[in-house]
Amino acid sequence: METLKITEMAKKKQTKIFVLDTNVILHDHTSIYQFQDNDIVIPITVLEELDKFKRGNDPINFQAREFVRELDEIVGDQLFNGGIKLGPDKGKLIIETxxxxxxxMKHSFREDIPDHRILAIAMYVGQKFPDRPTILITKDINLRMKAKSLKIQSEDYYNDKVKDIQILNKSVTELENFNDTLIEKLYSDNSIPVEQMELAERPDVNEYFIMKSPKASVLGRYDGGLKKMVRVEKKTAYGIKPRNAEQTFSLDALFNPEIKLVALTGKAGTGKTLLALAAALEQHKSFGQILLARPIVALSNRDLGFLPGDAQEKISPYMQPLFDNLSVIKHNFNARSAEYQKIEELLKEESLVITPLAYIRGRSLSNSYFIIDEAQNLTPHEIKTIITRAGEGTKLIFTGDLQQIDSPYLDMKSNGLAYMTEKMRNHEIFAHVNLLKGERSYLAELASDLL
Structure with a gap:
């Protein structure tokens, strides 16, 4: 009877074997530590592929270098005979040749490519340890389908996936038939204790509200420190006026010195980047530098090498949307106006810098107003790297459209912008506004909704 119990316990404690694809490591170089006490297999092909990514300034190059350094630290003078323990309560790391x-496999996949070599190793590991589940972890959907066709269990890398995407899609909270007296009090006192509102649940910190009654309406933000609903007033930023409540809320967050981290999400044409840049220019005296950057994600899986010209000419098409936003702001003013001349002066002195995100690496982020556009194309680790480098007096704004992800290995739940928004939610220094209403044109709005 005692022997039976021990056998049952052993079955319960049976660990799994996870075979990691290259893209998992390029997504998160710490991924080998995220599988609890299960064993990790790194196919030798993955090390070969990582070698190609070690040089360069892009985030994936950084991930490759960091993983190789980590691997060297783990291994030291040891050999991989039977694997190396990753730490307390962790499994072993095994390099499989x-x-x-x-x-x-040859009948279905005739080409000898890295993906197929990784599949062969996953199949070998599964046959070597038939009593333990072997799972191939890859962010490549097509490779997962190939694995499953060979009866190899395969999954995405879930460690940093957002659990509830509906939270991110939520825009502002609208309260219909709101108390007229409270609306009047908000206008007269600029704030009311949240307890007086008799809400079904306490709002998130820095959550935005539209409160309506048959007679009037008011915009508000829940201040978690004061535990009050604070009235939000319309502001103008360097000639740009908000056209709807969402844009008004965005400017409120962008101007608030207590909010150091802002996420602006929404489809194309809702004004995310324009508002962020206009707010930065309006506050240029409060910051030593304004940085506006975006990651370069080449379309159609083609890198910058195929484009003609030098480095600056190659990146110019990717940066043009940022210059377009700057042009919109400049054209609100006469070329001889003080505002127009100030923009030219900031550009000339490099107090306003528009650049690819990779070129920011190594620069000081102290006392900076830093706008990161197209942040939905960043991994959670890349977002973390940026935020953790923010020095004293720096404000970070991440903008992006969660519906338009260009990276083949990211989706709505695994991209860095969504991950950051979920993790930072309900913190006093963070605010998120999801803009729903497009303001470019009826044609652009219709295309965004229907096409």
């Missing part, structure tokens, strides 16, 4: 591609 190349294995012959089985005949059943």
């Amino acid at each position: 190349g294995k012959p591609i089985p005949e059943e």
Whole structure:
């Protein structure tokens, strides 16, 4: 009877074996530590592929270098005989050398490519340890389908996936039939204790509200420190006026010195980047530098090498949307006006810098107003790297459209912008506004909704 109990306990404690694809490591170089006490297998092909990514200034190059350094630290003078323990309550790390591609794979996948070599190793590991679940972890959907066709269990890397995407899609909270007396009090006192509102649940910190009654309406933000609903007033930023409540809320967050981290999400044409840049220019005296950057994600899986010209000419098409936003602001003023001349002066002195995100690496982020556009194309680790480098007096604004992700290995739940928004939610230094209403044109709005 005692022997039976021990056998049952052993079954319960049975660990899994996870085979990691290259893209998982390039997504998160700490991924080997995220699988609890299960064993990790790194195919030798993955190390070969990582070697190609070690040079360069892009985030994936950084991930590759960091992983190789970490691997060297773990291994030291040891050999990989039977694997190396990753730490207390962790499994072993095993480097599996190349294995012959089985005949059943050759019939379906004739080409000898890294993906197929990784599949061959996953199949070999599964056959070597038939009593333990072997799972291939990859962010490549097509590779997952290939694995499953060979009866190899395969999953995405879930460690940094957002759990509830509906929270991110939520815009402002609207309260219909709101108390007229409270609206009047908000206008007269600029704030009311949240307890007087008799809400079903306490709002999130820095959550925005539209409160309506048959007679009037008012905009508000819940201040978690004061535990009050604070009235939000319309502001103008360097000639840009908000056209709807969402844009008004965005400017409130962008101007608030207590809010150091802002996420502006929404489809194209809602004014995210324009508002962020206008607010930065309006506050240029409060910051030593304004930085406006975006990651370069080449379309159609083609890198910058195929574009003609020098480095500056290659990146110019990717930066043009940022210059377009600056032009919109400049054209609100006469070329001889003080505002127009100030923009030219900031550009000339490099107090206003528009650049690819990779070129920011190594620069000081102290006392800076830093806008990161197209942040939905960043991984959670890349977002973390940016935020953790923010020095004293720096404000960070991440903008992006969660519906338009260009990276083949990110989706609505795994991109860095969504991850950051979920994790930072309900903190006093963070605010999120999801803009729903497009302001470019009826045609652009219709295309965004229907196409």
